[in-house]
Amino acid sequence: MTLPLSPLAERLRIRSGDFAGQTAGLAPGYVQGNIAILPADYANEFLRFCQANPKPCPLLAIGEPGEPMLPGLGEDVDIRTDVPRYRVFRDGVLENEPTDIREIWRDDLVTFVIGCSFSFEEALIADGIPLRHVQMNRNVAMYRTSIPCRPAGRFSGTMVVSMRPLKAADAIRAVQITSRFPNVHGAPVHLGRPDLIGITDLARPDFGEAVPVEADELPVFWACGVTPQVAIANARPPLAITHLGGSMLITDLVNSRLAML
Amino acid sequence: MTLPLSPLAERLRIRSGDFAGQTAGLAPGYVQGNIAILPADYANEFLRFCQANPKPCPLLAIGEPGEPMLPGLGEDVDIRTDVPRYRVFRDGVLENEPTDIREIWRDDLVTFVIGCSFSFEEALIADGIPLRHVQMNRNVAMYRTSIPCRPAGRFSGTMVVSMRPLKAADAIRAVQITSRFPNVHGAPVHLGRPDLIGITDLARPDFGEAVPVEADELPVFWACGVTPQVAIANARPPLAITHLGGSMLITDLVNSRLAML
Numbered sequence: 001m002t003l004p005l006s007p008l009a010e011r012l013r014i015r016s017g018d019f020a021g022q023t024a025g026l027a028p029g030y031v032q033g034n035i036a037i038l039p040a041d042y043a044n045e046f047l048r049f050c051q052a053n054p055k056p057c058p059l060l061a062i063g064e065p066g067e068p069m070l071p072g073l074g075e076d077v078d079i080r081t082d083v084p085r086y087r088v089f090r091d092g093v094l095e096n097e098p099t100d101i102r103e104i105w106r107d108d109l110v111t112f113v114i115g116c117s118f119s120f121e122e123a124l125i126a127d128g129i130p131l132r133h134v135q136m137n138r139n140v141a142m143y144r145t146s147i148p149c150r151p152a153g154r155f156s157g158t159m160v161v162s163m164r165p166l167k168a169a170d171a172i173r174a175v176q177i178t179s180r181f182p183n184v185h186g187a188p189v190h191l192g193r194p195d196l197i198g199i200t201d202l203a204r205p206d207f208g209e210a211v212p213v214e215a216d217e218l219p220v221f222w223a224c225g226v227t228p229q230v231a232i233a234n235a236r237p238p239l240a241i242t243h244l245g246g247s248m249l250i251t252d253l254v255n256s257r258l259a260m261l
Numbered sequence: 262m263t264l265p266l267s268p269l270a271e272r273l274r275i276r277s278g279d280f281a282g283q284t285a286g287l288a289p290g291y292v293q294g295n296i297a298i299l300p301a302d303y304a305n306e307f308l309r310f311c312q313a314n315p316k317p318c319p320l321l322a323i324g325e326p327g328e329p330m331l332p333g334l335g336e337d338v339d340i341r342t343d344v345p346r347y348r349v350f351r352d353g354v355l356e357n358e359p360t361d362i363r364e365i366w367r368d369d370l371v372t373f374v375i376g377c378s379f380s381f382e383e384a385l386i387a388d389g390i391p392l393r394h395v396q397m398n399r400n401v402a403m404y405r406t407s408i409p410c411r412p413a414g415r416f417s418g419t420m421v422v423s424m425r426p427l428k429a430a431d432a433i434r435a436v437q438i439t440s441r442f443p444n445v446h447g448a449p450v451h452l453g454r455p456d457l458i459g460i461t462d463l464a465r466p467d468f469g470e471a472v473p474v475e476a477d478e479l480p481v482f483w484a485c486g487v488t489p490q491v492a493i494a495n496a497r498p499p500l501a502i503t504h505l506g507g508s509m510l511i512t513d514l515v516n517s518r519l520a521m522l
Contacts, residue, residue: 190429191432
Protein backbone atom coordinates (compact mmCIF):
# COMPACT_ATOMS: atom_id res chain seq x y z
CA MET A 1 0.00 0.00 0.00
CA THR A 2 1.33 3.40 -1.01
CA LEU A 3 0.50 6.34 1.23
CA PRO A 4 -1.18 9.19 -0.64
CA LEU A 5 0.94 12.22 -1.43
CA SER A 6 0.17 15.66 -0.03
CA PRO A 7 -1.53 18.19 -2.33
CA LEU A 8 1.77 20.07 -2.67
CA ALA A 9 3.67 16.89 -3.53
CA GLU A 10 1.05 16.05 -6.17
CA ARG A 11 1.30 19.55 -7.66
CA LEU A 12 5.08 19.33 -7.81
CA ARG A 13 4.85 15.93 -9.52
CA ILE A 14 2.42 17.43 -12.04
CA ARG A 15 4.57 20.54 -12.49
CA SER A 16 7.64 18.44 -13.22
CA GLY A 17 5.82 16.65 -16.04
CA ASP A 18 5.81 13.29 -14.23
CA PHE A 19 1.98 13.14 -14.21
CA ALA A 20 -0.48 14.36 -16.83
CA GLY A 21 -3.54 12.16 -16.16
CA GLN A 22 -6.82 12.13 -14.27
CA THR A 23 -6.67 13.44 -10.71
CA ALA A 24 -9.63 11.53 -9.19
CA GLY A 25 -8.41 9.82 -6.03
CA LEU A 26 -5.19 11.83 -5.72
CA ALA A 27 -4.57 13.68 -2.42
CA PRO A 28 -7.74 12.30 -0.81
CA GLY A 29 -9.50 14.74 1.50
CA TYR A 30 -8.39 17.81 -0.46
CA VAL A 31 -10.44 20.01 -2.75
CA GLN A 32 -9.89 19.80 -6.49
CA GLY A 33 -11.02 22.58 -8.81
CA ASN A 34 -12.25 23.18 -12.34
CA ILE A 35 -10.21 25.84 -14.15
CA ALA A 36 -11.16 28.67 -16.51
CA ILE A 37 -8.63 31.30 -17.57
CA LEU A 38 -9.83 34.31 -19.56
CA PRO A 39 -8.56 37.70 -20.70
CA ALA A 40 -9.53 40.52 -18.33
CA ASP A 41 -11.85 41.92 -21.00
CA TYR A 42 -14.00 38.81 -20.63
CA ALA A 43 -13.30 38.05 -16.98
CA ASN A 44 -15.72 40.52 -15.44
CA GLU A 45 -18.57 39.20 -17.54
CA PHE A 46 -17.62 35.63 -16.69
CA LEU A 47 -17.53 36.52 -13.01
CA ARG A 48 -21.06 37.87 -13.31
CA PHE A 49 -22.07 34.65 -15.10
CA CYS A 50 -20.67 32.56 -12.23
CA GLN A 51 -22.36 34.68 -9.59
CA ALA A 52 -25.68 34.42 -11.45
CA ASN A 53 -25.33 30.63 -11.75
CA PRO A 54 -23.79 29.49 -8.47
CA LYS A 55 -24.96 25.86 -8.67
CA PRO A 56 -23.03 24.96 -11.84
CA CYS A 57 -20.31 27.62 -11.30
CA PRO A 58 -19.45 27.81 -7.58
CA LEU A 59 -16.37 30.02 -7.33
CA LEU A 60 -13.60 28.80 -5.05
CA ALA A 61 -11.05 31.45 -6.05
CA ILE A 62 -10.29 34.18 -8.61
CA GLY A 63 -6.74 35.20 -9.46
CA GLU A 64 -5.54 38.76 -9.82
CA PRO A 65 -5.17 39.82 -13.49
CA GLY A 66 -1.84 38.54 -14.86
CA GLU A 67 -1.03 36.79 -11.58
CA PRO A 68 -0.41 33.04 -11.97
CA MET A 69 -0.02 32.36 -8.24
CA LEU A 70 -3.13 31.47 -6.22
CA PRO A 71 -2.07 31.78 -2.57
CA GLY A 72 -5.67 31.40 -1.34
CA LEU A 73 -5.70 27.81 -2.58
CA GLY A 74 -2.43 26.60 -1.09
CA GLU A 75 1.33 26.71 -0.93
CA ASP A 76 3.11 27.72 -4.12
CA VAL A 77 0.09 27.09 -6.38
CA ASP A 78 1.10 28.17 -9.93
CA ILE A 79 -1.82 27.90 -12.34
CA ARG A 80 0.59 27.86 -15.34
CA THR A 81 2.10 24.50 -14.40
CA ASP A 82 0.05 22.75 -11.71
CA VAL A 83 -2.85 21.42 -13.79
CA PRO A 84 -2.02 18.04 -15.39
CA ARG A 85 -3.40 18.95 -18.81
CA TYR A 86 -4.91 22.14 -20.21
CA ARG A 87 -7.12 22.90 -23.17
CA VAL A 88 -6.35 26.09 -25.10
CA PHE A 89 -9.13 27.67 -27.16
CA ARG A 90 -8.67 30.54 -29.66
CA ASP A 91 -11.93 32.19 -30.79
CA GLY A 92 -13.80 29.19 -29.36
CA VAL A 93 -11.77 26.61 -31.31
CA LEU A 94 -9.60 24.04 -29.50
CA GLU A 95 -5.97 24.70 -30.42
CA ASN A 96 -4.08 22.15 -28.32
CA GLU A 97 -3.91 20.33 -24.97
CA PRO A 98 -0.57 21.20 -23.36
CA THR A 99 0.69 20.21 -19.91
CA ASP A 100 2.10 23.69 -19.23
CA ILE A 101 0.92 27.18 -20.24
CA ARG A 102 3.93 29.29 -19.23
CA GLU A 103 4.69 30.18 -22.85
CA ILE A 104 1.21 31.57 -23.54
CA TRP A 105 0.64 33.25 -20.17
CA ARG A 106 -0.25 36.95 -20.49
CA ASP A 107 -0.48 39.92 -18.18
CA ASP A 108 -4.23 40.23 -18.69
CA LEU A 109 -5.24 36.64 -17.89
CA VAL A 110 -7.57 36.02 -14.95
CA THR A 111 -7.91 32.56 -13.38
CA PHE A 112 -11.20 31.19 -12.08
CA VAL A 113 -11.22 28.08 -9.91
CA ILE A 114 -14.65 26.44 -9.67
CA GLY A 115 -15.76 23.75 -7.25
CA CYS A 116 -15.89 20.13 -8.39
CA SER A 117 -18.08 17.19 -7.43
CA PHE A 118 -15.09 15.15 -6.25
CA SER A 119 -15.49 16.96 -2.90
CA PHE A 120 -19.08 15.87 -2.31
CA GLU A 121 -18.48 12.42 -3.78
CA GLU A 122 -15.94 11.84 -1.03
CA ALA A 123 -18.61 12.74 1.56
CA LEU A 124 -21.16 10.43 -0.09
CA ILE A 125 -18.76 7.49 -0.17
CA ALA A 126 -17.73 8.14 3.44
CA ASP A 127 -21.45 7.91 4.34
CA GLY A 128 -21.72 4.49 2.72
CA ILE A 129 -23.55 5.57 -0.46
CA PRO A 130 -22.26 3.53 -3.42
CA LEU A 131 -21.33 5.54 -6.54
CA ARG A 132 -21.46 3.33 -9.60
CA HIS A 133 -19.02 5.30 -11.77
CA VAL A 134 -16.44 5.13 -8.99
CA GLN A 135 -17.03 1.38 -8.54
CA MET A 136 -16.70 0.90 -12.32
CA ASN A 137 -13.68 3.22 -12.46
CA ARG A 138 -15.35 5.46 -15.04
CA ASN A 139 -15.62 9.21 -15.46
CA VAL A 140 -19.05 10.40 -14.26
CA ALA A 141 -21.78 10.64 -16.94
CA MET A 142 -22.59 14.24 -17.88
CA TYR A 143 -25.44 15.59 -20.01
CA ARG A 144 -26.46 18.84 -21.65
CA THR A 145 -29.92 19.86 -20.41
CA SER A 146 -32.69 22.26 -21.35
CA ILE A 147 -32.24 24.16 -18.06
CA PRO A 148 -31.21 27.69 -19.05
CA CYS A 149 -28.42 29.48 -17.23
CA ARG A 150 -28.89 33.17 -16.50
CA PRO A 151 -26.87 34.97 -19.17
CA ALA A 152 -24.28 37.62 -18.28
CA GLY A 153 -22.73 39.72 -21.04
CA ARG A 154 -21.39 37.39 -23.73
CA PHE A 155 -21.72 34.27 -21.55
CA SER A 156 -24.82 32.12 -21.84
CA GLY A 157 -25.93 28.54 -22.34
CA THR A 158 -27.82 25.69 -20.76
CA MET A 159 -26.76 23.76 -17.70
CA VAL A 160 -24.65 20.61 -17.89
CA VAL A 161 -25.42 18.06 -15.17
CA SER A 162 -23.68 14.99 -13.83
CA MET A 163 -25.79 11.90 -13.07
CA ARG A 164 -25.43 9.28 -10.37
CA PRO A 165 -27.94 6.39 -10.12
CA LEU A 166 -29.12 5.89 -6.53
CA LYS A 167 -31.79 3.96 -4.68
CA ALA A 168 -34.49 6.31 -3.31
CA ALA A 169 -33.29 6.20 0.31
CA ASP A 170 -29.71 6.93 -0.81
CA ALA A 171 -30.98 9.74 -3.06
CA ILE A 172 -32.71 11.34 -0.05
CA ARG A 173 -29.54 10.97 2.05
CA ALA A 174 -27.47 12.36 -0.85
CA VAL A 175 -29.67 15.47 -0.94
CA GLN A 176 -28.95 15.96 2.77
CA ILE A 177 -25.20 15.46 2.42
CA THR A 178 -24.63 17.52 -0.71
CA SER A 179 -26.82 20.36 0.60
CA ARG A 180 -24.01 20.95 3.12
CA PHE A 181 -21.58 21.67 0.25
CA PRO A 182 -22.90 24.69 -1.69
CA ASN A 183 -19.38 25.52 -2.94
CA VAL A 184 -19.14 22.24 -4.82
CA HIS A 185 -22.55 22.29 -6.57
CA GLY A 186 -24.68 21.63 -3.47
CA ALA A 187 -27.97 19.71 -3.64
CA PRO A 188 -29.13 17.98 -6.83
CA VAL A 189 -31.03 20.06 -9.38
CA HIS A 190 -33.24 17.17 -10.52
CA LEU A 191 -34.04 13.53 -9.94
CA GLY A 192 -36.23 11.03 -11.69
CA ARG A 193 -37.37 11.53 -15.25
CA PRO A 194 -34.48 12.72 -17.48
CA ASP A 195 -36.82 13.94 -20.24
CA LEU A 196 -38.17 16.67 -17.96
CA ILE A 197 -34.78 18.43 -18.20
CA GLY A 198 -34.18 17.72 -21.89
CA ILE A 199 -32.10 14.52 -21.62
CA THR A 200 -33.29 12.01 -24.20
CA ASP A 201 -31.02 9.01 -23.57
CA LEU A 202 -29.13 8.30 -20.36
CA ALA A 203 -27.05 5.70 -22.21
CA ARG A 204 -25.52 8.43 -24.37
CA PRO A 205 -23.97 11.11 -22.16
CA ASP A 206 -22.58 14.27 -23.78
CA PHE A 207 -19.43 14.08 -21.63
CA GLY A 208 -17.88 11.33 -19.52
CA GLU A 209 -19.01 7.72 -19.62
CA ALA A 210 -22.40 6.04 -19.25
CA VAL A 211 -23.24 3.79 -16.31
CA PRO A 212 -26.30 1.54 -16.02
CA VAL A 213 -29.34 2.73 -14.01
CA GLU A 214 -30.97 -0.26 -12.34
CA ALA A 215 -34.76 -0.73 -12.16
CA ASP A 216 -34.91 0.19 -8.46
CA GLU A 217 -32.78 3.33 -8.86
CA LEU A 218 -33.47 6.95 -9.67
CA PRO A 219 -31.09 8.99 -11.81
CA VAL A 220 -30.00 11.91 -9.62
CA PHE A 221 -28.66 15.01 -11.37
CA TRP A 222 -26.25 17.61 -10.00
CA ALA A 223 -25.20 20.88 -11.64
CA CYS A 224 -21.80 20.30 -13.23
CA GLY A 225 -18.61 22.33 -13.61
CA VAL A 226 -18.59 21.63 -17.34
CA THR A 227 -21.39 24.24 -17.61
CA PRO A 228 -18.96 27.19 -17.60
CA GLN A 229 -16.92 25.53 -20.38
CA VAL A 230 -20.08 25.45 -22.52
CA ALA A 231 -20.74 29.12 -21.73
CA ILE A 232 -17.15 29.97 -22.68
CA ALA A 233 -17.50 28.05 -25.96
CA ASN A 234 -20.62 30.12 -26.68
CA ALA A 235 -18.82 33.39 -25.88
CA ARG A 236 -15.87 32.54 -28.18
CA PRO A 237 -13.27 34.74 -26.49
CA PRO A 238 -10.02 35.24 -28.44
CA LEU A 239 -8.22 33.14 -25.80
CA ALA A 240 -9.59 30.77 -23.17
CA ILE A 241 -7.76 28.09 -21.22
CA THR A 242 -9.45 25.33 -19.24
CA HIS A 243 -8.37 22.03 -17.72
CA LEU A 244 -8.95 18.78 -19.58
CA GLY A 245 -11.99 17.09 -18.02
CA GLY A 246 -10.96 15.14 -14.93
CA SER A 247 -7.45 16.63 -14.83
CA MET A 248 -8.11 19.10 -12.05
CA LEU A 249 -6.14 21.55 -9.94
CA ILE A 250 -5.37 19.94 -6.58
CA THR A 251 -5.56 22.51 -3.77
CA ASP A 252 -4.58 22.59 -0.11
CA LEU A 253 -8.20 23.28 0.93
CA VAL A 254 -9.79 20.50 2.99
CA ASN A 255 -13.00 18.98 1.57
CA SER A 256 -14.75 18.72 4.91
CA ARG A 257 -14.17 22.43 5.55
CA LEU A 258 -16.33 23.25 2.55
CA ALA A 259 -19.32 21.93 4.52
CA MET A 260 -21.42 24.87 5.65
CA LEU A 261 -22.34 23.02 8.85
CA MET B 262 -61.18 37.95 8.46
CA THR B 263 -61.10 36.22 11.82
CA LEU B 264 -57.86 36.24 13.75
CA PRO B 265 -56.68 32.75 14.70
CA LEU B 266 -57.15 31.71 18.32
CA SER B 267 -54.25 30.90 20.61
CA PRO B 268 -53.50 27.23 21.29
CA LEU B 269 -54.96 27.59 24.80
CA ALA B 270 -58.14 29.20 23.46
CA GLU B 271 -58.52 26.36 20.93
CA ARG B 272 -58.03 23.76 23.67
CA LEU B 273 -60.64 25.44 25.88
CA ARG B 274 -63.07 25.54 22.94
CA ILE B 275 -62.44 21.83 22.35
CA ARG B 276 -62.69 21.04 26.09
CA SER B 277 -66.05 22.80 26.33
CA GLY B 278 -67.45 20.61 23.54
CA ASP B 279 -67.79 23.53 21.10
CA PHE B 280 -65.44 21.92 18.59
CA ALA B 281 -64.97 18.23 17.75
CA GLY B 282 -63.60 18.35 14.17
CA GLN B 283 -60.33 18.37 12.25
CA THR B 284 -57.60 20.60 13.67
CA ALA B 285 -55.63 21.32 10.45
CA GLY B 286 -55.20 25.08 10.17
CA LEU B 287 -56.12 25.85 13.78
CA ALA B 288 -53.63 27.84 15.89
CA PRO B 289 -51.23 28.28 12.96
CA GLY B 290 -47.55 28.17 13.93
CA TYR B 291 -48.12 25.78 16.84
CA VAL B 292 -47.27 22.10 17.07
CA GLN B 293 -50.08 19.54 16.92
CA GLY B 294 -49.56 16.00 18.15
CA ASN B 295 -50.73 12.44 17.54
CA ILE B 296 -51.98 10.76 20.73
CA ALA B 297 -51.61 7.25 22.10
CA ILE B 298 -52.69 6.37 25.64
CA LEU B 299 -51.83 2.94 27.02
CA PRO B 300 -51.85 1.11 30.35
CA ALA B 301 -48.50 1.21 32.12
CA ASP B 302 -48.07 -2.50 31.52
CA TYR B 303 -47.84 -1.79 27.77
CA ALA B 304 -46.35 1.69 27.97
CA ASN B 305 -42.72 0.69 28.49
CA GLU B 306 -42.82 -1.61 25.48
CA PHE B 307 -44.49 1.07 23.38
CA LEU B 308 -41.83 3.56 24.46
CA ARG B 309 -39.17 1.14 23.26
CA PHE B 310 -41.09 0.75 19.98
CA CYS B 311 -41.10 4.54 19.49
CA GLN B 312 -37.43 4.88 20.29
CA ALA B 313 -36.60 2.06 17.85
CA ASN B 314 -38.69 3.69 15.11
CA PRO B 315 -38.13 7.43 15.48
CA LYS B 316 -39.12 8.39 11.93
CA PRO B 317 -42.75 7.20 12.17
CA CYS B 318 -42.94 7.65 15.98
CA PRO B 319 -41.08 10.83 16.99
CA LEU B 320 -41.90 11.40 20.66
CA LEU B 321 -42.78 14.95 21.67
CA ALA B 322 -43.84 14.11 25.23
CA ILE B 323 -44.71 11.26 27.60
CA GLY B 324 -47.04 11.72 30.54
CA GLU B 325 -46.46 10.36 34.03
CA PRO B 326 -48.52 7.21 34.75
CA GLY B 327 -52.05 8.24 35.73
CA GLU B 328 -51.30 11.92 35.19
CA PRO B 329 -53.61 13.59 32.65
CA MET B 330 -51.82 16.95 32.69
CA LEU B 331 -48.97 17.52 30.21
CA PRO B 332 -47.19 20.67 31.43
CA GLY B 333 -44.31 20.20 28.98
CA LEU B 334 -46.69 20.84 26.08
CA GLY B 335 -48.36 24.01 27.33
CA GLU B 336 -50.61 25.75 29.79
CA ASP B 337 -53.30 23.62 31.45
CA VAL B 338 -53.09 20.80 28.86
CA ASP B 339 -55.47 18.03 30.01
CA ILE B 340 -55.25 14.98 27.77
CA ARG B 341 -58.69 13.74 29.00
CA THR B 342 -60.56 16.69 27.42
CA ASP B 343 -58.34 18.62 25.03
CA VAL B 344 -58.41 16.33 21.98
CA PRO B 345 -61.46 16.99 19.77
CA ARG B 346 -62.29 13.32 19.28
CA TYR B 347 -60.80 10.12 20.67
CA ARG B 348 -60.90 6.51 19.60
CA VAL B 349 -61.21 3.92 22.38
CA PHE B 350 -60.03 0.37 21.68
CA ARG B 351 -60.61 -2.65 23.95
CA ASP B 352 -58.52 -5.71 23.08
CA GLY B 353 -57.78 -4.11 19.72
CA VAL B 354 -61.44 -3.53 18.83
CA LEU B 355 -62.83 -0.02 18.38
CA GLU B 356 -65.40 0.62 21.10
CA ASN B 357 -66.42 4.23 20.51
CA GLU B 358 -65.23 7.71 19.48
CA PRO B 359 -65.96 10.05 22.40
CA THR B 360 -65.04 13.73 22.73
CA ASP B 361 -63.95 13.31 26.36
CA ILE B 362 -62.29 10.42 28.22
CA ARG B 363 -62.60 11.61 31.85
CA GLU B 364 -64.95 8.76 32.69
CA ILE B 365 -62.56 6.04 31.50
CA TRP B 366 -59.33 7.64 32.75
CA ARG B 367 -57.32 5.32 35.02
CA ASP B 368 -54.39 5.66 37.37
CA ASP B 369 -52.21 3.44 35.20
CA LEU B 370 -52.66 5.23 31.86
CA VAL B 371 -49.61 6.73 30.17
CA THR B 372 -49.96 9.36 27.43
CA PHE B 373 -47.65 9.51 24.41
CA VAL B 374 -47.67 12.58 22.17
CA ILE B 375 -46.07 11.97 18.78
CA GLY B 376 -45.03 14.57 16.20
CA CYS B 377 -47.29 15.25 13.22
CA SER B 378 -46.62 16.34 9.66
CA PHE B 379 -48.69 19.51 10.06
CA SER B 380 -45.52 21.11 11.49
CA PHE B 381 -43.34 20.45 8.46
CA GLU B 382 -46.19 21.14 6.03
CA GLU B 383 -46.35 24.66 7.41
CA ALA B 384 -42.62 25.07 6.68
CA LEU B 385 -43.06 23.69 3.13
CA ILE B 386 -45.95 26.03 2.36
CA ALA B 387 -44.04 28.99 3.82
CA ASP B 388 -41.22 28.12 1.41
CA GLY B 389 -43.59 28.28 -1.56
CA ILE B 390 -43.94 24.54 -2.15
CA PRO B 391 -47.52 23.73 -3.16
CA LEU B 392 -49.19 20.83 -1.32
CA ARG B 393 -52.02 19.39 -3.37
CA HIS B 394 -54.06 17.92 -0.51
CA VAL B 395 -54.03 21.31 1.23
CA GLN B 396 -55.05 23.08 -1.99
CA MET B 397 -57.85 20.51 -2.48
CA ASN B 398 -58.82 20.71 1.20
CA ARG B 399 -58.37 16.95 1.65
CA ASN B 400 -56.78 14.82 4.33
CA VAL B 401 -53.32 13.68 3.20
CA ALA B 402 -53.16 10.27 1.44
CA MET B 403 -51.61 7.55 3.64
CA TYR B 404 -50.54 4.04 2.70
CA ARG B 405 -49.47 0.86 4.42
CA THR B 406 -46.02 -0.18 3.15
CA SER B 407 -43.77 -3.23 3.19
CA ILE B 408 -41.14 -1.34 5.22
CA PRO B 409 -40.83 -3.25 8.52
CA CYS B 410 -40.68 -1.40 11.82
CA ARG B 411 -38.28 -2.71 14.43
CA PRO B 412 -40.46 -4.68 16.85
CA ALA B 413 -40.36 -4.04 20.61
CA GLY B 414 -42.16 -6.41 22.95
CA ARG B 415 -45.72 -6.85 21.75
CA PHE B 416 -45.54 -3.90 19.34
CA SER B 417 -44.70 -4.55 15.71
CA GLY B 418 -45.89 -3.81 12.20
CA THR B 419 -44.97 -2.15 8.95
CA MET B 420 -44.58 1.56 8.39
CA VAL B 421 -47.46 3.76 7.26
CA VAL B 422 -46.41 6.66 5.04
CA SER B 423 -48.05 9.88 3.89
CA MET B 424 -47.61 10.91 0.25
CA ARG B 425 -47.31 14.33 -1.32
CA PRO B 426 -46.85 14.71 -5.10
CA LEU B 427 -44.07 17.19 -5.92
CA LYS B 428 -42.06 18.30 -8.93
CA ALA B 429 -38.44 17.10 -8.69
CA ALA B 430 -36.97 20.48 -7.71
CA ASP B 431 -39.63 20.88 -5.00
CA ALA B 432 -38.98 17.32 -3.82
CA ILE B 433 -35.27 18.14 -3.39
CA ARG B 434 -36.13 21.34 -1.51
CA ALA B 435 -38.66 19.41 0.60
CA VAL B 436 -35.92 16.95 1.62
CA GLN B 437 -33.83 19.92 2.78
CA ILE B 438 -36.66 21.55 4.72
CA THR B 439 -38.08 18.46 6.39
CA SER B 440 -34.59 17.22 7.33
CA ARG B 441 -34.53 20.15 9.75
CA PHE B 442 -37.56 18.71 11.60
CA PRO B 443 -36.58 15.26 12.93
CA ASN B 444 -39.24 15.48 15.67
CA VAL B 445 -42.06 15.60 13.14
CA HIS B 446 -40.95 12.71 10.87
CA GLY B 447 -37.95 14.46 9.29
CA ALA B 448 -36.81 13.72 5.73
CA PRO B 449 -38.85 11.51 3.39
CA VAL B 450 -38.30 7.76 3.57
CA HIS B 451 -38.90 7.18 -0.14
CA LEU B 452 -39.65 8.92 -3.41
CA GLY B 453 -40.48 7.72 -6.89
CA ARG B 454 -41.78 4.22 -7.52
CA PRO B 455 -44.47 3.27 -4.96
CA ASP B 456 -44.17 -0.47 -5.73
CA LEU B 457 -40.65 -0.53 -4.28
CA ILE B 458 -42.17 0.00 -0.82
CA GLY B 459 -45.18 -2.26 -1.33
CA ILE B 460 -47.77 0.30 -2.45
CA THR B 461 -49.76 -1.09 -5.37
CA ASP B 462 -52.16 1.76 -6.21
CA LEU B 463 -51.67 5.41 -5.29
CA ALA B 464 -55.31 6.08 -6.15
CA ARG B 465 -56.41 3.84 -3.26
CA PRO B 466 -54.83 5.05 -0.02
CA ASP B 467 -55.31 2.99 3.15
CA PHE B 468 -56.05 6.14 5.17
CA GLY B 469 -56.95 9.71 4.21
CA GLU B 470 -57.91 10.76 0.69
CA ALA B 471 -56.26 10.28 -2.70
CA VAL B 472 -54.88 13.21 -4.71
CA PRO B 473 -53.78 13.07 -8.35
CA VAL B 474 -50.05 12.74 -9.16
CA GLU B 475 -49.28 14.65 -12.36
CA ALA B 476 -46.96 13.32 -15.08
CA ASP B 477 -44.13 15.70 -14.14
CA GLU B 478 -44.33 14.92 -10.42
CA LEU B 479 -42.80 12.34 -8.10
CA PRO B 480 -44.74 10.82 -5.24
CA VAL B 481 -42.74 11.70 -2.10
CA PHE B 482 -43.31 9.54 0.98
CA TRP B 483 -42.84 10.50 4.62
CA ALA B 484 -43.07 8.23 7.66
CA CYS B 485 -46.50 8.77 9.22
CA GLY B 486 -47.85 9.00 12.75
CA VAL B 487 -50.51 6.44 11.90
CA THR B 488 -47.74 3.81 12.14
CA PRO B 489 -47.98 3.57 15.95
CA GLN B 490 -51.76 3.08 15.71
CA VAL B 491 -51.13 0.06 13.48
CA ALA B 492 -48.57 -1.28 15.96
CA ILE B 493 -51.08 -0.79 18.80
CA ALA B 494 -53.76 -2.60 16.79
CA ASN B 495 -51.31 -5.50 16.37
CA ALA B 496 -50.50 -5.54 20.11
CA ARG B 497 -54.21 -5.62 21.10
CA PRO B 498 -53.83 -4.13 24.58
CA PRO B 499 -56.90 -4.41 26.85
CA LEU B 500 -57.31 -0.63 26.58
CA ALA B 501 -55.84 1.85 24.12
CA ILE B 502 -56.96 5.39 23.39
CA THR B 503 -55.88 7.40 20.36
CA HIS B 504 -57.09 10.56 18.64
CA LEU B 505 -59.34 10.30 15.60
CA GLY B 506 -57.18 10.91 12.50
CA GLY B 507 -56.77 14.66 11.91
CA SER B 508 -58.27 15.63 15.28
CA MET B 509 -55.00 16.36 17.02
CA LEU B 510 -53.84 17.76 20.34
CA ILE B 511 -52.93 21.44 19.85
CA THR B 512 -49.90 22.37 21.96
CA ASP B 513 -48.17 25.59 22.97
CA LEU B 514 -44.92 24.46 21.30
CA VAL B 515 -43.85 26.61 18.33
CA ASN B 516 -43.40 24.75 15.02
CA SER B 517 -40.30 26.68 14.00
CA ARG B 518 -38.60 25.76 17.29
CA LEU B 519 -38.75 22.10 16.30
CA ALA B 520 -36.22 22.90 13.58
CA MET B 521 -32.84 21.52 14.62
CA LEU B 522 -31.09 24.43 12.90
